Amino acid sequence: MKIGIIGLPQSGKTTLCNALTGADQPVGKMLGGGRVAVTSATVSVPDERVDWLASLYKPAKTTHAQVTFLDIGGVQGAKSSFSGPLLNALAQTDAFLHVVRSFANDLVPHPLLSIDAARDVQALDDELLLNDLLVVERRLEKLGDERRKGAGRDKAEIEREHELFTRLLNMLNNGEALRTLALSAEEERTLSGFGLLTRKPLLVVLNTGDDAGPSDGKLPAGLAASHRVVALQCKLEMEIAQLAPEEAVLFLAEYGLQAPSLQRVIRMCYDLLGRQAFFTVGEDEVRAWTINKDASAPQASGAIHSDLEAGFIRAEVMAYADLHQHGSEAAVKTAGKWRLEGREYTVQDGDILQVRFSPPSKK
Template structure:
């Protein structure tokens, strides 16, 4: 399961700089607004120290990390007035780049820089978010209205399935016309069959990536932590850039969205240093890790994903499954034949294994377990699956 994150934002928000930091792809960065619909795509390995630690022990011929695909699309939020009146939203080509993304990373600029003019001339991340949301809403509305026309014709047959679908579509249409996001509409498991076919952008899990100035990054993270912990933060009581950061964080908390603060410019500079130098600089700033790594971690949390591991002399590998996945489903990530012929799983948690130093020692200590079909794989499990090859 490869996670795909679509990166969107206004021109000059720093999204392509962030993309380059995440992927080391070297995509061209423009200092001016652009109307191109081309996208930058890159697949990157997810840093995982557990894979590294196990590789030191097993010395495998191969080690494999999980991956994330990032899609960086052109600057949004500048639809023409004619397009807005027609409720056209994003172009089909533009939409094609992000409709299959599992989640959206919405980059919002909070820094001021006279050398990089803002498309609206002033810095206001909440205004920018509203502008981006409006364009996403228009795109979804266009999709919904086309589907309504088709479903109305089908409903004439008297089939209740189409009438139920039409009821859902009309509820979505009403919400979108009020500039609400599709995710604000109550959707049942039965409704989800329909919405999965529509690829609605305002239904996707989302994170807000606040692109801050370097000297505000530490303070920004402090504010985000306070809001996440439920402390009261008054946006009007902090200085200008931090005000916008607090406002977005509070909006995210209301929506159940995630928020990350990064300095794309700083991280681009850090990417040119050695790992040791980069870590020293981060430590001096009071930051535990690069924002790029935090974006990936937040993506996993958004989609409720976890990682389990397999380890041996041939390969040490990380695998991604949805939290709550049963052992046979996890086995199927390795090969469908293993899922079909599943007998049981030998499971040792990474932490227990590292304390013991080997599977033999883990077995002797009693921390390696045999689990059946109903076992839910946990993040950090090292699993070996026994299966019937004949099935």
């Protein structure tokens, strides 16, 4: 999972990225006009269930799920067309965290000179939308050419694509982001190579500043209705992320924060992207895997290895909650909670899977 952190200059993107990953990238760095800077950091997804499973199986290796955060500097909110490098960076993400400044700090100039979160959200929404519009218009032009020349491709396919891109154009011209559009699997495949930015899920991170308190209740009117929003004190969270774990616990309590931002933000990203976790266990390794919420047992197996998906026979399944309650695999079986599931089974969050499959025949 790759999450892009975007926002106006000096909104706190690097601060948030440090908070989420424990990195120590310099904050307050200004980029010269038109420059793009991308820093990435990968973190393990905190999950108490993995820790508990590791304490039960005592495996040689424990592997948490991984999330990569990309701190993407260079978006200006100025209704400009993005440069190639910036588009590349944005296109490779699965979702965006849009950091919006709400903290007061006289030493940090706001590029638009005043603090106005709703305006800043709109500025970036508009800019993402404009860049999608450019992509869609360019594609429609190309499709128009193909139509006239009757070139190479199947005619019906060109017409289907033309109809799809016209639908996108109409939405964008109405100022609507593309993420709410329901598409067939085939249409989804057609669009997958275009890196459309407003199709990606987006979570607004309101950077509330130092004495705002952790309340999510102080969101600007209207914003919470149109966007998913989380309020964070990014600078404070960054400082906590850089503490030793024992100290961090004391700090969190003192500021009335329930959990470090990483846990809260990752949970929201999973939700935003419709992802969930399943586990594999054993003496060698206890491991968490990230899959889509509607993944079938073979699809989930494919996350482990394509051979497991291709040769899938059945999956042995225990729910984490059952194992946690009964304390051992044997006790789960005795309780009648151990299951053998087939191809049609939809994997649930927290399932522990053991895949039975026939290995590919060697030639």
